[in-house]
Amino acid sequence: MTFDQPERRSLAQQSQDDWEALRSVGELFPGTPLGDSADELPAWPENLSGTPVVLAAGAADIVLRVAAATARELTLVVTDDVDAARAVLDAQGRNEVQVSDSGNAAAEIATEGPIRWIGGSTNANALTALLGSEVVGRLRVTQLQVAGGAGPLLEAAQTGQLKLDLVSPNPGDGELGPTVAVAAALLLPFVDLRQVPVGVDADGRFAPQAGGTVLWWGVSPEAGAIQAWLDRVQGGN
Structure with a gap:
C-alpha cells in the first residue's frame, strides 16, 4: 500500500503562503496596479485535505x-x-x-x-x-x-x-x-x-x-x- 508524498502538502502550503503575501501587499497599495492585481486574485481553493x-x-x-x-x-x-x-x-x-x-x-x-x-x-x-x-x-x-x-x-x-x-x-x-x-x-x-x-x-x-x-x-x-x-x-x- 502506498500513498501520496509529504512534499505535496508542503508545496500546497507554500502556494497558499505566496497567495496570502500577494493579497497582503496589494492591500497596502489600494488604487494602484499592484492593488488592482491583488483584488483580481481568485479566492483560495477550499481546503479538502x-x-x-x-x-x-x-x-x-x-x-x-x-x-x-x-x-x-x-x-x-x-x-x-x-x-x-x-x-x-x-x-x-x-x-x-x-x-x-x-x-x-x-x-x-x-x-x-x-x-x-x-x-x-x-x-x-x-x-x-x-x-x-x-x-x-x-x-x-x-x-x-x-x-x-x-x-x-x-x-x-x-x-x-x-x-x-x-x-x-x-x-x-x-x-x-x-x-x-x-x-x-x-x-x-x-x-x-x-x-x-x-x-x-x-x-x-x-x-x-x-x-x-x-x-x-x-x-x-x-x-x-x-x-x-x-x-x-x-x-x-
Missing part, C-alpha cells in the same frame, strides 16, 4: 489501481464491475474501501461534509445520475474528459449545483493518461490547472468555448510526469 474520496471507475483498470495506491482517503469506488474492483482493492490492501454500482452510490456516500469525487472514466453516467440529489451539492468533482453527455454536467455547474473541474490526459502518457484525474484531485504540482471558458461540442464533449462557463481545466503538459510520480511513490513504499 482529509475529506473522503470517491472514485467513479468504469472498470477495474489502471485508474483504480493508481487511486488505491495513492489516495489515502479513498473510501468508495463506484464501478460497473463490482467484483473485479473488490479484487483489485483487496490485492492492494485496501479492504476498508467500499465498492458500489452506480445505482447504489448515493446511499453509500458519507452523509456529511464535502466529498472529493474523481471521475476516472470517460463515461460520467454515475455522476449524472446524482444530479438533483441531496448528495451532489457536497461533491467536489474532478472529471476526466467525457466521451459524450457533458451537457447536463455543464448545466449543473452553470447553476451552481455542481462544483466541477475538468482534466484531459496527455496522449504521450498512453495507458497512464487517464490517471491524471487522480493526480489533479490530489493537487499534485505537475498538473497544470487553468481557468477556461467551457461549452459542449457536437459530440457532447467538453470543449473550450468563448463565452462559456469558466471552469478549472487541468492537463499534465509533460509526458512522463505521471510515470515519474508513480515511480517515486512505489520507490518510497
